[in-house]
Amino acid sequence: MRHSAIYPGTFDPLTLGHYDLMERASGIFDRVIVAVAENSRKQTLFTVDERVDMARRATQKLSNVMVKSFSGLLIDFAQEQKIHVLVRGIRAFSDFEYEFQMALTNRKLAPGIETLFLMPKEAYSYISSSTVREVAERGGDLHGFVPASLVATIRRKCLGRL
Numbered sequence: 001m002r003h004s005a006i007y008p009g010t011f012d013p014l015t016l017g018h019y020d021l022m023e024r025a026s027g028i029f030d031r032v033i034v035a036v037a038e039n040s041r042k043q044t045l046f047t048v049d050e051r052v053d054m055a056r057r058a059t060q061k062l063s064n065v066m067v068k069s070f071s072g073l074l075i076d077f078a079q080e081q082k083i084h085v086l087v088r089g090i091r092a093f094s095d096f097e098y099e100f101q102m103a104l105t106n107r108k109l110a111p112g113i114e115t116l117f118l119m120p121k122e123a124y125s126y127i128s129s130s131t132v133r134e135v136a137e138r139g140g141d142l143h144g145f146v147p148a149s150l151v152a153t154i155r156r157k158c159l160g161r162l
């Protein structure tokens with residue numbers, strides 16, 4: 001489908017920066033699939049079902065956004081969905097090398113699939129899932145880091161882990 005895009009990620013947990021990207025992509029494309037990686041290279045704190053559930057709750061108001069999980073290669077998932085555009089966020093120059101490597105690897109594997117980069121709002125450019133986990137594990141206030149609807153869930157999970 002031409003005017004659809006996939007926004008893939010681990011979302012462990014979903015942050016305001018991720019949500020900002022979802023909103024931007026939903027304003028550009030007719031349909032956006034948020035693709036939650038079942039097994040990314042990272043060891044996740046939240047299960048894939050929890051990450052999917054957080055993404056669904058956060059995007060309830062974005063009617064053209066749907067959330068699915070995937071395992072295996074992202075390009076295989078994109079081809080299954082018949083979507084040729086991947087959206088990724090770049091927060092700062094430090095994200096560039098990893099993103100560049102991933103985009104070109106995906107392009108080598110599937111030349112018909114393009115990666116487009118969007119920048120989140122600058123106010124969110126320093127937020128990462130790992131700092132959110134660190135703050136949450138120590139009982140810090142998560143407002144301003146993650147969507148308000150997810151604060152309690154993330155806090156509970158992170159505190160339970162300690």
Ligand code: PNS
Pocket residue numbers: 008009010011037040041042072073074075101102105106
């Ligand atoms: O939010 P993240 O952790 O930066 O997202 C990374 C993700 C999940 C998009 C990436 O690891 C991925 O696409 N994993 C699936 C495996 C794959 O297709 N790898 C090839 C690209 S190197």
